[in-house]
Amino acid sequence: MKTKRTFSATKRRHLMACILALITAIVMIPGMTTYLPFAMEERILIPIMLFPLIWAGLFIYAYMAEKAWHPFVVMLVILFSHAGLSYMALSGAQT
């Protein structure tokens, strides 16, 4: 009889939780500074303050999601969108 495992795609979830969640959370911080509707200092400090909670949320979500590809897609979308926003902010400032 085949026993049902608690987690599907365990290795992928480990990778997502340990590496992708950390990279996503770190990239989110400068990215968030480009769109938060606050004063300059608040825009920088609020994402930093939220970083531990963002990482913890992504880390837990990587394991708790029913399908392993859900957190993968969510993290990639967040990662690329925030990396793009940071890139635009930097290249926009230089032109």
Place this chain on the structure above:
Amino acid sequence: MKSVTLKKLFLLHSWVGIVTAILLFIVCFTGALAVLSRPELKIWANPELHQLSTIPSEKVTELINKYHQKVPEAFGENIHVYLPTGHNTHLLTLLFESHDGDENYTEEAAYAYQFDPRNFELVKEYYGTAAYFYEHRKTDAPSFIGHFHADLHLGRPIGLILTGFLGLTLLVSTITGLFIHRQLIKELFTFRRKKELNVVVSDAHKIMGIWGSLFHGIIGLSGAFLGLATIILLPAAAFVSFGGDQAKLVERFTAMPEPIISHNYQATDINAILIDAQTRYPKAKIVDLTVMAHNDTNAEVYLRLLGGDAVASQLLQYHGNGEFSKSMSSLGDIPGPAIKVLTLLFPLHFGNFAGIFVKCIWALLGLTTALLPLSGMMMWLAKRSRGSNPTLSELAYQRWNRAIIGSCGGLVLASAILFPAQVLLNNLVAVELHNQYFGPLFFYSWLAWFLLAIFPLNYHRYLQVTLLVTGVSCMAVLPLNVVLSSSHAFMANNLLVTVVDISFFMIGLFGVYATKRINVKRLALVEPAVHQEVSV
């Protein structure tokens, strides 16, 4: 909550705990000691600070003016004065710094003069790079442990990133732990101390985890912030916000901007500034001051204050003529509520916001944070080694236990050894040689104790001996101090020294008593098994 969700959370809690347990214990145990390291244990460790009262402001002013004459002009642009309060250097230190160096150094260079705070005698002179001076300041047992807690002596940024990451894992363990222990109220009051060891450890784990959950969460959050914010997050966020303009970034986030030097003479009234700060904040302690463009019309003086009515440390800015400019957070004059929350993270992490009583509570809670991963690991091992089909053999179980005792117990022992060593060093070894002893003593004793785990010792006996050596080390502090030192529990006329000496003795006594208790507990567990065997 669905049972599968709970199972997932339980597994996640276990995995995170198992992977980080030993490192988390190391960081949290040393963190609990570090809470009391500055100023209490640092004052105890340095006889120069035993009889200390406030340094007269006129004397500080006089020394700054006198030694400013002795250094080249460029070194008068930045003068740092570290007052011997037990928070930084043990001597009154004047550091004249030139950011651009001089003819001998291309990096930041400094002239430093250190004075005995009891008689203001010049004890040490230094000329060289500022970084070398800070790196080679005299250390002591409590400072060594404090630095080890911050970056595991791996240096920055690696050490800080590692401890910051451990803060994140502590946060995840706290969150998942709260979800899996749903019967919070029941578990808050369940401690079956007369049951077998596994039950006692499990109950203790839940009680420590749930009662202290807010504390563990705050320590995890603030630890992650302290480790990662200044190294990765702030530079990255600020870099994007300022469009890559490093100069603007530094200008915005520098608490003490460089004034423009006018080269017009005007005496900087440091005496009046110190008196004014003490009048404004009588309960606060001035820890250090920075004088910029000394004796120039554009001079600025910054004072860092701790304690008093303010929860977090504060920075006072004065103009050179003695006029008070403003009070700000130690991170700088940044507007908005976010900076207020961020500055609160520091005292919440260090527990230094409401006197020694709160610090003691913080140290005790810190010990529970250290014991949580340890008890969790014991539960995990016990679960896998019992039942009809155990996944962990008896031999593997014993090896695991020895490894835990060697690494975690070894750390406790290595930390305990530093304190009698401090007394011996203070009385038998020249001060300038002290720094050479702490690292080897700490790491080699820890390594030696850990290597003992390789041998097939009875792990109960191993734990017993660890506790005994730790206890004896702590107990040795008081008699060593009485025999060797002229400033000890019964002579110092300093309540702090008396309390610390006696506390070490009591903690040591408790360690020795625990050794006996483990023996009794072991016999109590072994005896029924023997009887059972006979009856069969």
